[in-house]
Amino acid sequence: xxxxxxxxxxxxxxxxxxxxxxxxxxxxxxxxxxxxxxxxxxxxxxxxxxxxxxxxxxxxxxxxxxxxxxxxxxxxxxxxxxxxxxxxxxxxxxxxxxxxxxxxxxxxxxxxxxxxxxxxxxxxxxxxxxxxxxxxxxxxxxxxxxxxxxxxxxxxxxxxxxxxxxxxxxxxxxxxxxxxxxxxxxxxxxxxxxx
Ligand code: SF4
Numbered sequence: 001x002x003x004x005x006x007x008x009x010x011x012x013x014x015x016x017x018x019x020x021x022x023x024x025x026x027x028x029x030x031x032x033x034x035x036x037x038x039x040x041x042x043x044x045x046x047x048x049x050x051x052x053x054x055x056x057x058x059x060x061x062x063x064x065x066x067x068x069x070x071x072x073x074x075x076x077x078x079x080x081x082x083x084x085x086x087x088x089x090x091x092x093x094x095x096x097x098x099x100x101x102x103x104x105x106x107x108x109x110x111x112x113x114x115x116x117x118x119x120x121x122x123x124x125x126x127x128x129x130x131x132x133x134x135x136x137x138x139x140x141x142x143x144x145x146x147x148x149x150x151x152x153x154x155x156x157x158x159x160x161x162x163x164x165x166x167x168x169x170x171x172x173x174x175x176x177x178x179x180x181x182x183x184x185x186x187x188x189x190x191x192x193x194x195x
Pocket of ligand 1: 050051052053054055056057087090091092093094095096
């Protein structure tokens with residue numbers, strides 16, 4: 001029988017593995033048949049969109065916890081969505097590190113307000129945040145909206161406030177955001193994807 005260098009090492013490795021297991025007192029065949037539990041077996045899946053850039057890759061988020069009263073859900077794994085037409089299951093390094101983003105200690109979970117002259121941020125409710133934004137937007141637009149130029153040309157523009165949109169928005173919410181921004185006359189409009 002001809003023994004190549006590769007087959008010689010294969011035989012040595014399998015022989016060493018079997019003899020080591022046998023020395024621990026386990027029947028070799030039983031040990032080889034044991035399969036480690038798949039780590040996502042007991043997770044729930046939720047589809048989402050990567051929030052980082054305008055490519056908009058689809059992701060699947062796996063979480064533990066069955067939503068029972070005392071069980072705290074936690075996202076334990078994020079991967080690319082193989083059924084998504086944009087990325088077909090792939091993720092770039094930023095998308096592949098989303099789990100760290102989700103569990104980051106510095107992640108912002110609610111709106112905060114810093115009063116003029118203060119160096120402290122105070123937590124406020126979403127209602128208070130939206131109300132405050134709406135009031136400021138209206139006040140600035142009422143004051144600075146330009147319907148016509150000095151030559152009488154109709155322009156309907158508002159240059160003193162800008163809008164930064166989110167890259168994880170769906171097509172529909174992106175369309176509505178664009179409509180709202182442009183109907184207000186706002187020209188400064190950009191996307192978080194370019195930040
Ligand atoms: S950051 Fe990467 S994974 Fe996320 S949407 Fe952009 S390309 Fe896709």
